[in-house]
Amino acid sequence: MNTDLTFLTNEPNQTLKDRFHVLVKDARFFDVLVGYFFASGFSAIYPALENTEKIRILVGIGTDRQMYERFTEARQERQMELLLSHAEAKQVIEEQVAQELEDSPDNQSVEQGVLKFIEWIRSGKLEIRAYPSQNIHAKVYIVTFKEDERDLGRVITGSSNLTQTGLVDNLEFNVELKNSADYRFAREKFEQLWKDGVELSEKYLQTIETRTWLSADILPYHLYLKLLYEYFKDELNRTEDIFANYLPEGFLKLEYQQQAVLNAKKILEEYGFNQ
Template sequence: MNTDLSFITNEENQSLKKRFEVLIKDASFFDCLVGYFYSSGFHAIYPSLENTVKIRILIGISTSRQTFEMMGKANKPTQQAFDFSHAEAKQEVENLVQNEMAESEDNRNVESGVHKFIEWIRNSKLEIRAYPSQNIHAKLYIMTFKEGDRDTGRVITGSSNFTQAGLVDNIEFNVELKNRSDYDFAKDKFEELWRNAVDVSEKYVRTIQDKTWLTQNITPYQMYLKFLYEYFKDELSQTDEVFIKYLPQEFKKLEYQEQAVLNAKKILLEYGGVFISDVVGLGKTYISAMLAGQLDGRTLIIAPPVLLE
């Protein structure tokens, strides 16, 4: 199979990830300029970067919706440059990292990739900066080979962001440039942008370690809350309502009783039966009656005579 393709579309087993695996293993330096970078997808290629001396990642910072609306109200052209301060750029990166990790898969591959990312930041192998302007929207990857290799380096540019989707899943359109003049132009432009960017490496590490699910500072109480959420998350997301046709006068609707009805109905439909049991006075009779009202078909009630009086 020919692995030296000029165009890379992620089709027919010719993904950008696979092309990176071929090129990066021989690269001393790897620079990338992207609009979106997801560190939780970093595990997709980091094994190929083990022998790389230096990795630099430059990301664009987009304006928030609020900023965009403010610019519109001021009748400013939407293409006009809007620069964040260094503090604002770092805060925006913190928000992006938190949102990314909140939506990422909770698995060992993601965790190992993020830990490797942090390890390389700590030992200065990897550096990440943010360009404080919304106008940057490039996707550029520069690989500089070891001295004496086939040539100075290669450039890949196109539609792929440095994400799992951009590297593998999406149909993309990228081109590999091999001419020295293309490499020199891309490298010079990257260096220019890099000099004007904000170092967010430490902000990234602190955000991961203090404000995401990868933090090591978890109290027993927080662990308990997490357990409760995982155990009851299906019930918490229920949107059904309890339909009640007949109610006694002055009946007081209680949320915990309605929740019990919904849970009992779920168990009944799944297993074909349900027990409703609790201490005296919490409304088991009402809960049972309301549950019967949610079900189709005839209802048989077996009760002590005192309830019929």
């Protein structure tokens, strides 16, 4: 496998995730400027960041488009400038974090990544800020090497956000810049934006610990409900499709009858029709 690529497309042996695992495993600093940041992306690369001294992630506030438009409309009605306040930016990010973790896969990899995320925020190794005055559309990753390395660092920029799809799944187009002048320019611009960013690290912690499945306050009853949902969710989602196709005209869709049909169908599919 060639580990010294210029273009990264997520095709075989060219994933951005693999390149990060090569570049950042011995890096001193890792700075990220993206519009979208999801736990799935962090979970994919955090093992390579164990020895990194400092990680800074600067995100845009437009990650939840519906929420952003609500704030925009409200400010237009008040005839105020279309800039989100720090409090509004934090609320947008809070909604995004809660929704993203709700939709994320319930697997050990994601859970371990989020727990490491929490650990590093508490230790100060990881900081997160949002840039409230513009909707950031950039995707820039700045790797600063240790002083004894052969050069200052690298910059990767292109189409990939810090998500599982951006790092691995989607066909993307990213370029790695190795020139020291490009590194200095990107680092200087990042510092300018970072200085004006809204601090979000504590908001991330608060949201994860109070509004997601990682909350310490989850009761056994809630876990039981989650178990039931996961077990029956396929049947719940298939109800409308089944009865739309097979229910005779004029018949009522009674809930207990629907459930009986679904159970019968499940038994037949599992054990066969020739018993």
